[in-house]
Amino acid sequence: MDSSRRRVLQLFGISSLALMTRPVYNALATEKHAQKAKEQMIRGDKALTAKQWAMVIDTRQFESAEDMEPLIEACNKIHNIPHFENQRHEIKWLWEDHYHNVFPGKGARFLSEAVESRPFLVLCNHCENPPCVRACPTQATFKRASDGIVLMDFHRCIGCRFCMAACPFGARSFNWRDPRPFIKETDPKFPTRTKGVVEKCNFCAERLAEGKLPACVEAAEGKLAFGDLYDPDSEVRELIKTNYTIRRKQELGTEPCVYYIV
Amino acid sequence: MLELALKGTKRYYGWMTFLVVIIGIGFLIYLKQLDFGLGITGMSRDVSWGFYIANFTFLVGVAAGGVMVVLPYYLHDYKAFGRVTILGEFLAIASVVMCLLFIIVDLGQPMRIFNVWIYPTFHSVLFWDTIVLNGYLFLNLIIGWNVLEAERNNVHYQAWLKPLIYLSIPWAVSIHTVTAYLFCGLPGRGFWLTAILAPRFLASAFAAGPSLLILLCLIIRRVTNFDPGREQIQSLAKIVAYAICINVFFFLCEVFVVFYSNIPEHMDHLKYLFVGLHGKTAYVPWMWASFSLMAVGIILTVTPITRKNEGVLAVACTVIFLGTWIDKGLGMIAGGFTPSPLHHVNEYIPTLPEIVIALAVWATGFFILTVLFKIAVGVKEEVQ
Amino acid sequence: MKDKKLIVTGVIIFLIIATFPFWYNRGKAAPMPELELTAKAKAAKVCVRSTEYMRADHMQLLDKWREKVVREGDRIYVSPSGKQYNMSLSNTCLDCHSNKAQFCDRCHDYASVRPYCWDCHLDNSKEKT
Numbered sequence: 181m182d183s184s185r186r187r188v189l190q191l192f193g194i195s196s197l198a199l200m201t202r203p204v205y206n207a208l209a210t211e212k213h214a215q216k217a218k219e220q221m222i223r224g225d226k227a228l229t230a231k232q233w234a235m236v237i238d239t240r241q242f243e244s245a246e247d248m249e250p251l252i253e254a255c256n257k258i259h260n261i262p263h264f265e266n267q268r269h270e271i272k273w274l275w276e277d278h279y280h281n282v283f284p285g286k287g288a289r290f291l292s293e294a295v296e297s298r299p300f301l302v303l304c305n306h307c308e309n310p311p312c313v314r315a316c317p318t319q320a321t322f323k324r325a326s327d328g329i330v331l332m333d334f335h336r337c338i339g340c341r342f343c344m345a346a347c348p349f350g351a352r353s354f355n356w357r358d359p360r361p362f363i364k365e366t367d368p369k370f371p372t373r374t375k376g377v378v379e380k381c382n383f384c385a386e387r388l389a390e391g392k393l394p395a396c397v398e399a400a401e402g403k404l405a406f407g408d409l410y411d412p413d414s415e416v417r418e419l420i421k422t423n424y425t426i427r428r429k430q431e432l433g434t435e436p437c438v439y440y441i442v
Numbered sequence: 443m444l445e446l447a448l449k450g451t452k453r454y455y456g457w458m459t460f461l462v463v464i465i466g467i468g469f470l471i472y473l474k475q476l477d478f479g480l481g482i483t484g485m486s487r488d489v490s491w492g493f494y495i496a497n498f499t500f501l502v503g504v505a506a507g508g509v510m511v512v513l514p515y516y517l518h519d520y521k522a523f524g525r526v527t528i529l530g531e532f533l534a535i536a537s538v539v540m541c542l543l544f545i546i547v548d549l550g551q552p553m554r555i556f557n558v559w560i561y562p563t564f565h566s567v568l569f570w571d572t573i574v575l576n577g578y579l580f581l582n583l584i585i586g587w588n589v590l591e592a593e594r595n596n597v598h599y600q601a602w603l604k605p606l607i608y609l610s611i612p613w614a615v616s617i618h619t620v621t622a623y624l625f626c627g628l629p630g631r632g633f634w635l636t637a638i639l640a641p642r643f644l645a646s647a648f649a650a651g652p653s654l655l656i657l658l659c660l661i662i663r664r665v666t667n668f669d670p671g672r673e674q675i676q677s678l679a680k681i682v683a684y685a686i687c688i689n690v691f692f693f694l695c696e697v698f699v700v701f702y703s704n705i706p707e708h709m710d711h712l713k714y715l716f717v718g719l720h721g722k723t724a725y726v727p728w729m730w731a732s733f734s735l736m737a738v739g740i741i742l743t744v745t746p747i748t749r750k751n752e753g754v755l756a757v758a759c760t761v762i763f764l765g766t767w768i769d770k771g772l773g774m775i776a777g778g779f780t781p782s783p784l785h786h787v788n789e790y791i792p793t794l795p796e797i798v799i800a801l802a803v804w805a806t807g808f809f810i811l812t813v814l815f816k817i818a819v820g821v822k823e824e825v826q
Numbered sequence: 827m828k829d830k831k832l833i834v835t836g837v838i839i840f841l842i843i844a845t846f847p848f849w850y851n852r853g854k855a856a857p858m859p860e861l862e863l864t865a866k867a868k869a870a871k872v873c874v875r876s877t878e879y880m881r882a883d884h885m886q887l888l889d890k891w892r893e894k895v896v897r898e899g900d901r902i903y904v905s906p907s908g909k910q911y912n913m914s915l916s917n918t919c920l921d922c923h924s925n926k927a928q929f930c931d932r933c934h935d936y937a938s939v940r941p942y943c944w945d946c947h948l949d950n951s952k953e954k955t
Contacts (some may be wrong), residue, residue, distance in 0.1 A: 209916070218906035219875075221894045227901075267788070268486035282783040285707060302784070311629055317568040318557040326899055333896050334946060338557050339480075339550020342568050348630020354483035354490055354550065366948060369917060374945035375479035376550025389901050410678040420681040432629040 226391030232328035233383055234437040235394075235417045237301050245299050248276045254399040255381075260372045262362035270316065271353040273381040274303045274396055283428060294348040295442060301404075303396075304351040304381040305428060305436030306330045308380060315346035321378070328409075328437070329383045337377040348429050349436070352380045382403030409437060443589060444475040446820035453665070454816070461809045468802015471795045472547060480550055483797045489775075489790035493549070493800050496775040499543035500650070500767055501537045501807070502621045503643060505578065506653010509614035510681050516607050525822075526659065528593075528673050529720045532814035533655060534614070538579040540807035541678035545572075547559035547799055567623045574617045581610045586814075594821045618643045625778065633711035633778040636699070642692040643770070648685035649739075650766040652678045653759040660756055662815065668822040672752075679755055683743035686762050690736055693769075710785075715777045720787040722780075729773050735765030847879060859936045862928040874905050885941075888915060918945045924950075 210397050223229075242248055255261070255274040264270055276299040280287040283300075310330050313323050320336035323329070344352045358375045366372065370386065373379050385395035392398070397406045407414035416439070419425070423437040448457075475482050480650050483491040512529035514520035545550050563569050585607055593601035622640035629635070659670040700708045715729045717747050742748045742758035749755055776790045792800075866875075873880045875887065891913040894900045903911045912918050923929045926949050934941060 212449075220904040221890070221900045222902045222904060223900050224902050227899075250549070268484070269481055270487050277784055281786065284783075284785040314565050315628070317563050317566040317572075318561045319563050320557070322683075324897070324899060331896070335892060335896065336554070336557055336561070337551065338554045339552075340545075340548070340568060341490045341550070342566070344487075344622070345625075345631065346628045348628075348783050350488070353487055355479065356483075356485070357479040366863065368948055368950040371916065371946040371948060374942070378550075378710070385899060389899060406558075429630060434629065 201418075224389060224391075228388045228391055228393075231410040232412075232437060233306065233388075234407065234409035234416045234439065235303075235383075236405040236416045236423075236425065236439045236441060237395070238296075238359040238403050238405075238419075238441045239298055239300055240441060242299055242301070245276055247403075248299055248301060249400045251301070251404070254395040255357065255359060256386075258367050258370055258387075258395050259366070259382075260359075260363050260366050260370055262359035262372075264362055269356045269358065271355065271379065271407055273353075273379070274301065276300060277302050283426070283427075286426070300440070301396075302349070302351070303438065304383075305317070305349055305434070305438045306381075306383055308435035308437065309433060311348065311422065311432075311434060312343035315342040317342065320364050324385075327388075327437040330380075331382055331385060332379055334371075334373055334377045334379070339378065341378060343359075345394065348432050348434065352378050354378050373404040443587075443594065443818050443821065446817045450816065454812075458809065458812060461805045461812070464805040465809065466800050468799050470807065471798050472802070475547070475799065476552070480548075482793060484682065484791045484793045486788055486790065488786060488788040489746055489779040491775050491779065492790055493771075493792040493796050496771040496804065497800055497803070498541050498548070499621060499643075499774060500771040501540045501544065502618050503647030503766075503770065504574070504654060505534045505537035506543065506614045506618040506644065507613055507649075507655070508537070508582070510648050510652050510685075511655065511678070512607070512614075514677070517611065520676065520677075522671065522673050526655070526670050526678075528586055528590050528818045529658065529662075529670065530591075530651075530655060531582045532818055533651070533658070533811065534582045535579060535586065535653035535814060536807045537651075538582070538617075539576055539810055540803055541575055542579075542665050543803045543806060544800070547803065566618060566647050567627060569618050571617075571624060574613065575731045578610070578613050578617050578676065581613055582608060585610060590818060591826060596825070605679045613700060615644065616768045618647050625774075630783055631778050632705075632708040635708075636696060638692050638696055642689065644695070645685050645689035645692055646766045646770055649682050649689050649762055650770075652682045652685070653762045653766075655758060656682065656759045657763070658811075658815070660752065662819055666819045666823065668819045668826070675752065675755070679743055679749050679758075682759065683740070683749065683763060686736060686739050686743065686766075689766070690733070690740065693733075710781050711777050714780050714787065714796035715773050719781060722787045722789050724789050724791060725773060725776060728768050732765045732768035732773065736769070737759040739765060856936060859932040861932060862925055864923065864925050864929075866924070867922045872907075873922075874903060874909075874911050888919075888943075891915075901950050915943060920950050 183302045231439050243326070250326045256263075259273060261271055261273055279291065279295050279298065279300055282302055294356055306329055308328065310321075310323055312321050313319075313330060315338060316322070318336050320333045320338070322331060322333070324331055341354055344354060355373050355375045355377055360366075360372050363372060384392070384396075387394060394405050405414040405419050409416060411417065419441065420439055423441045426439050427436045427439055429434065471482075483492060483494075508530035511523050511527050515523035517528045546555065549555060558569060558572055585603060589599045595688065604690035617630055619640045622643040625631070625634035626639040656675055659675050659678075665670050697712065700712055710719060714722070715725075717826050718726050730767060739758050742754055743762070780789065781787050875883075880887070891903065895913050901913050903909065903913045920926060
C-alpha cells in the first residue's frame, strides 16, 4: 500500500518535470528565434473582397455552345485543367449542359424552344451551406470565412471522394490518374494537381487576390456578373432585383450562389 | 494462445498458402494502383464510389451481425450460444479489418490517411465511422481474446470485461447506423435519402452475418473435432429467417414510398436498377437475381422442414449471403450514383484489377478469420 | 532454454541486417553537396529570411505559407526587414533560385528527402537554365 503510494508520487514528480521541459526549452530558444515575431503575412492591397461572392449568369445571351467556349477555354487554360479522351477520367470546373440536366425536375412539359436549345453554364455553386464541406473528414474542402468561397486544400485531401457523393450539383472531379501528361499547355503561374485528389472551381481565388475578376467573367464580356451577394449596391444584387432568376436545386437548402437569368 | 494457430494439418496449411497467394497477387496490383492512381478501376466522375466502398458497406454488416450471438447469450442468458459467441466476435474482428482495408484501398492518397485524426472534423460522418469501426475492432479483440483465454484456463473471465461486453452490443448497432448515415444524409442522392436506410442496413446485416456464421459452423463441424451444436445452428437460422424477411419488407416499404409518391428523382434510381434507364441495363439481371435469391432464402429458412435439414439450410444461407451481397454490394452504391446529379446515366462496371484487389482484401479477412477460428476451436477442443 | 542456439543465431542475423547500412557504407560518406546560387540570387544577397534560418527552417516557412495562402487567402509575406514577397513556391522562390536541380535537388538528394511539392507545383526553372 505504502510503497505503491510512493510510486504514484514519484511518477507524478517525474511527469511534472517532463511537462516543464517544453517551456524551459522555449524560453532558452527565444533568443535564437527573436526575429520570428516580426514577420507578417497579409492580404495584398489590390485584393477584391466580399462577404459572399456570387455570380449571375445571363443565359439569354448565350445562344450556342460556341458562345461559351471562350469562357471554358479561359478557365481550363489558367487552371491547368487536363483534357482526357476517356470520359471516366474527365476533369471539369466549368462546362455546359442542357436545361433539363442543369435543372432536373424543373423542366416544363412543353418548354420554351429558346430555353430548350440554349446551353447552360455549370460550375461549383459555392453554396452558403455546402454539403461537401460538411462531409469532408479532414477539412480539405472548406468554406473560406473571409469571402464564402468553397475551396480545396489539395495538400490535405486524402481522396476519399465523400465530397463528390455529397455534392448535389456534380461540380467535383477526381484525379483518377496523373493529370500532367494531359495538359495541353501548362500555365506556370498555377500549380497542377496530383493523382488522388478532388478538385473543382475555385471562383478564381488566385485572381481575386490580385484584384482581378474570375477568368470566365472577364472572358464573358458582360454576360456574367460577379460580386458581393451581401452588398445591396453590387451588380449581382442589382441583376437579381431586376430580373427573374433561378438557382439549381434550391429546394435542397444549400443556398447556391450562382444565379441564372432565364 | 497464438501457438494454436501454428500447428495444423496439411489441409490447413494448404488453405493458408492459397490465401497468401491471392493476397500477394492483389498486393502487386495494389502497388500498380498506387502508382497509376484509381484510374485502373471502373469508377468515374459520375460514379465516384464503386466495388471497394460497396464491399466495405456489406462487410460492416457482417461485422455487426456478430452481435446476434453475443446479445442472446449475455443479455438473455441464452446458454446454448456460449459455444458460439467467440465465433461471432472473431468473425466481427475479421470483417472490421476487411472494412478498414477496403477504405484504405479506396483512398486516392492513402499515405495521408492520418489527416482524419490530425484534423478531426466532427461534422463529417466519415470521421465518426473511423471512430466506431476502430472502437468495435478493439472491443471485440479485447473481449474475444480474454473470454477465450479464461475459458482455456477454466476460470471465469475478468469482471471488468462485463461492461465492455454490454457496450459492444449497442456499439455493433452503431457501426452500421453510422455507415448508413454516410449515405442517407446526403442531399440530392434520392436513392439513399431515406430514413429507412439504417434499419434496412441492419436487417440485411443480421441476415448476412449469421448466415455466414452458420456456414462457418457447418465447416468447423466437418473439419475439426468441435461441434458448434445443432441447437445453436437452428437458433441462428431462426434469426436469419426473421432478419431476411424484415430486410425484404423494408425494401418493399421503400418501393411503395418511391413509386406511390411518384417523385421522379427517387424513382429513377430504382428504375435504373430493376428495369434500366436510358437504355442502360447492366444491373437489371443482378438485381432480379438478388431478390430472387432472397425470396428463395425466405422460403427455405421460414419453412420448418427445410430449415431443420442442415443440408438445405446451408443452401439457404448461401443464397441469402449472395443475395444480400448483390443488393448491398453492387446495387446500393452504383444505384445511388446513377443517374448522376445532372441526370446522366454513366454505368459503372468494375474492372479486373479492381476485382482482384477486392478479392485480396477478402482473402486477408479470411486469413485472419482462419487464424482466429483455429485458435478458438483449438481451445474448445482442449476444454472438451 | 532448449532453443538457446536458435535464439542466439536469430539475434545475430537480426543485428547483422539492422547494421548493414553502416558497415556496408563505411568510409564512403557522400561529400556535402555544393549549392549553386544563380546570379539573381547572388545579387539579392539575402533571401526572404537569413540564410541560416532558410537552411534550417525553409520547410516550416513554406508550410506556413501554404497554410496562409490556401486557407486564408493572405498572399503577401512581409519579412522582418520589411520587404514584401508574394508567397509562391513556383513564382517567388524559383524566380530567384531558378536552378532547382543545382539548388533544391542537390541538398534534398543528399539528405534523402523527397518532398512531393513538385507533384503539383511546377518547376518553372527548366527553360531558364
